[in-house]
Amino acid sequence: MQQPKTINWGIIGLGNIANKFAHDLLKVENAKLYAVASRNLNKASEFAKNYNIAHAYGNYQALVEDPNIDAVYIATPHAFHNEHTILCLNHKKAVLCEKPFAMNLGEVEEMIATAKANNTLLMEAMWTYFLPHYQFVLQHIKDETFGKIVKIEADFGFKPEIDMTSRVFDKSLGGGSLLDIGIYPIFAALSTLGEPIHIESKATFFDNDVDSSCLMLFSYDNGVEAHLKSTLLEKTPTEAIFYCERGTIKINSRFHGPSNVTLISEGKEETIDFDVTTNGYYYEALHFNQLLRDGKKESDVMTFDFSKKLIKLLDTVRSQIGLKYE
Known part of the structure; x- marks a missing residue:
C-alpha cells in the first residue's frame, strides 16, 4: 500500500497557540513541521530549535515563497488574519487560520473569494469541532x-x-x-x-x-x-x-x-x-491534511458557510x- 503524501507545514505567528499546535503536529503521521516565521528571526530560530524544525524565517514573505511548503497555520493576532491568509493563498499555500477567522464578515468573504480565485484550500481553525x-x-x-x-x-x-x-x-x-x-x-x-x-x-x-x-x-x-x-x-x-x-x-x-x-x-x-493524549489540535490537523491529500478546497465540517454565519x-x-x- 502506497504511503500517503507527507504534508510540509509552515507556521506564521509563534505565540502560545502556535506552540500547542506544533507539539500536536509532531504526532500527526505523514506531516512535517518544515518551517516557521516570525517578524523576529531570533524568535523564529528559537521556536525552530525547540521543535527540531529545519527552516526559520525572519519574515512571512520568505516562508510563503518557500516552494516546499504545502500548508500554513496562521496563529498571528486576530487583526492580521485577513492579511496573512491572503498572502499565503496568493502563493498557493493551503491555509488553516486560527479563529476568529478575521475581524468581520467583509474580511472573511475576501479570504474565501481569494481561496476560490487561487483554487486553494482554506479553513478556519475552530479546533473544538473536531474533538x-x-x-x-x-x-x-x-x-x-x-x-x-x-x-x-x-x-x-x-x-x-x-x-x-x-x-x-x-x-x-x-x-x-x-x-x-x-x-x-x-x-x-x-x-x-x-x-x-x-x-x-x-x-x-x-x-x-x-x-x-x-x-x-x-x-x-x-x-x-x-x-x-x-x-x-x-x-x-x-x-x-x-x-x-x-x-x-x-x-x-x-x-x-x-x-x-x-x-x-x-x-x-x-x-x-x-x-485524548494531545493538546487537541491534532484532530483538526489530521482533518486538514486529509482534505489536502484529497484535493479538496473546502472542509465539509468547518465549511465556508459556517464560518460566515459565525x-x-x-x-x-x-x-x-x-x-x-x-
Missing part, C-alpha cells in the same frame, strides 16, 4: 437521544493578569473577551441550534474600550434559548450544557478543549472520557454592545 467529545455530543443531539434541545448554557471565563500591552487587551489586535473566548459559546449554539431569530447582548468594558465581559441571549423558534457568556474578569466553569426534553448533555470544563461529557437522564449520570453572529453582538475596531 472526539464534541463530535460525540453533536451525534447525540442529532440522534435526539434525549429529545430536542430546549435550552443551552455555555460560558468561558478566565482572569488574566491585566496588561494592556498584551494581545488579549490590545484593541488594535482585536483584543477583548468576545473575539478571543466569546466565540466558543457562540460556536456551541450555532453548531447545535443554528442561527438564532433574535439576539440580545450587553457588555462591560475596560478603560481602553475593549470588552471585559459579554452576556448574550440567543432566541430560537419554540421558545428555545441559548444563554452565553464570556468574561476576562473571573474564572467561570467554562462548561456547555444542553438541556433536552428527556435529559441533559453536559460538556465539562473546559468544554472547548479536550474534555469529558456527562449524560444525565432519569436521575442517572454517566460521564464518558475520551482519552462571524456574522460576532458582528451582530459587537454592533449591539458598541464595540468598534478601527
